[in-house]
Amino acid sequence: MAGAAGTARHPAQGERAGAVLREPLLEVEHLVKHYPVRGGLLRPGGGKVVRAVDDVSFVLHRGETLGIVGESGCGKSTLSRAILRLTEPTGGRVRFAGEDLLQLSRREMRARRRHLQIVFQDPFASLNPRMTVAQIIREPWSIFKGVVPRPEWDRRTAELLVQVGLSPDDAHRYPYQFSGGQRQRIGIARALTLNPKLVVCDEPVSALDVSIQAQVLNLLAEIQEKLGLSYIFIAHDLSVVRHISDRIAVMYLGKLVEIGTWQEIYETPAHPYTQALLSSVPVIEPEARGERIILKGEVPSPLAPPSGCRFRTRCRKAAAVCATEEPVLETRGAVGHLTACHFAAPREY
Amino acid sequence: MVDLNPAAECGERPSSSEPPGSAAATVTPPTDVALAVSDLRVAFESPHGLVRAVNGVSFSIRRGETVGILGESGSGKSVSVSAVMGLLDRPPAHITGDIRFRGVDLLRAPARETRRIRGNRISMVFQDPVTALNPSLTVGYQIGELFRVHRPGTSRRYALREAVELMDRVGIPSARERVHGYPHELSGGMSQRIMIAMAIALKPDILIADEPTTALDVTVQAQIMALLAELRRETGMALILITHDVGVVSECTERVMVMYAGRIVESGPTGAILARPAHPYTAGLMSSMPRAEMKNRRLVVIEGAPPVMTAIPPGCAFHPRCGRRRPLCTGGGGPGLRGVAEERASACHFAAEMVAGG
């Protein structure tokens, strides 16, 4: 873990000066998650591991939304699952409201779950097909007794359904009777049942049409204003991420490569990967976009990531130093936010 | 290592920007139609009454063309194409209308005949990659099985080699190792790419892709769309692309159909529709997009709730939510899909006004 020593400075430094929301809710430090690989019958995995999340540090403040973007398979879902201990991290620390989650027993952890909710990427696999929508929404109330008193259940269920753009009549239907987008809204309603402090949204709106997406994004913003909760918001649609996020973290092959306010990331991205990503967004008027940077070469395998900078095999700026020295996530030169590139600089069009 | 090419995403972006009349669309030789759907209706029995998911959908797809389907979530996009693919159990689904692939009546032909078409000549990428893959079989086995089923006599070794090659082609790193992996070991986007690999494995005439790229980041998305464009050029494959991403529709499709409450409410050349929608629902969609100027503001939403499919409003189904509504809109059978401009149709009484800029 070459990066561990290098990134020893506190990850909160240099982030989001002047923001109102300075109180940290979640502090992720050097988080690592490796998956062992299974081979075929004739080719055992040979002790190889997928380095899905490899030394990631960041801070999320109360009431703040952190967007996470990055290539498919770069570890966004794994990162969020490791934070919530839905998958056990291989190493690192996760402090939530000052408490180290990784030190908690399973039982203690279960009690914290009330405050840590997730909306999953896949609305199909994440809803129990044998439960009605009402049962799905109420299940948490019977586990965490007293959050919503029983006489309130009907009213609150109907209210939640309306809030996410469904109808109270939908309460008695089963998940298979809904379209993809409708199921995603059931998942969102379920995540909100316990008034959590942190909601991880893993691709929560990608299955929705833009009008309902707008409705859900407005809803998430309203709830945040009302309850002051924080979001980690993972999405591939970069205009959605820009809209909802206060800050944005860009991941590549298990590492954070750039993190900053939404203006810093969208207006003056300084990492070559972020620049390529932003230039690839499909838009209605392609003429209006700057020139597209097409990433060449294969996505490297997370089983054997490149030495030095993991992006170097596809980077237009790569030089000798990139193969030998891992770039630390830090502010450099004229770039005021954190980037992990030896040659970080705003793009010249 | 940088290739600056703005149009690389979907190959050349065709006919929509050509002057009207030059496109081959006005006189379509019948042989050119790969798929013709007419007056398709699908209803599901449910304890609350009939769910009228698809209410008279007609369209045809020509060889080699790319058609986008945009629309409200729950408007019947997936159900329509599931009917084409024969994926709906009857009952609870009731299907009427006509679906023809090169003249073969897919709703009525014997199973032995439709099996040769579905999954082979017409294939589909599903909206839910995770549940569409069998969790207990390796991905390599599942890709290989396609060859064993549809190309009898294929050897195990050949099927495995093809599987690796296809996985390479859709951009899965270390395909050789991952071919032995199981679906749960893949990220969302990788399962999606496996689904795409399976759908193109047999070089279909028509590929139906239901939200194929929503789970993919924009760089991989660009790569997949370029791959599909390449297949279209190589094999004349037609592509039906269901997506919520207006940007993808704009960059990758020639024609688009917009669905609302089980009907097509607008159709025509993509560029023309996005520049000037002829239906208030389409216009509403466009104004809901999270553009840069909307940062820190509430997004524009289409007022009101989506229709309940057991009780679709009379008249124009969109009327309870529509800003242009007049008394005329609220009763009767509602406006049908009618021509409004060159190659364009809309199901709104005021379509002509909208196209004229009113």
Ligand SMILES: Nc1ncnc2c1ncn2[C@@H]1O[C@H](COP(=O)(O)OP(=O)(O)OP(=O)(O)O)[C@@H](O)[C@H]1O
């Ligand atoms: N249970 C698992 N066993 C082995 N490898 C896994 C497992 N889960 C994820 N991986 C691997 O870890 C890496 C990161 O996966 P992850 O799901 O976190 O990516 P992601 O960024 O969420 O991608 P996407 O945008 O496609 O959802 C991938 O290479 C994936 O194949």
Ligand SMILES: Nc1ncnc2c1ncn2[C@@H]1O[C@H](COP(=O)(O)OP(=O)(O)OP(=O)(O)O)[C@@H](O)[C@H]1O
């Ligand atoms: N098996 C079923 N039983 C009852 N109703 C169903 C069934 N399958 C789908 N529906 C209903 O049919 C309607 C159309 O669903 P469909 O899946 O086609 O929507 P869609 O346009 O693909 O939406 P999305 O964009 O959200 O995927 C929805 O109202 C849905 O609730």
Ligand code: SF4
């Ligand atoms: S027909 Fe009437 S209600 Fe329907 S979209 Fe047009 S103006 Fe609106």
Ligand SMILES: [Mg+2]
């Ligand atoms: Mg994911």
Ligand SMILES: [Mg+2]
């Ligand atoms: Mg669908």
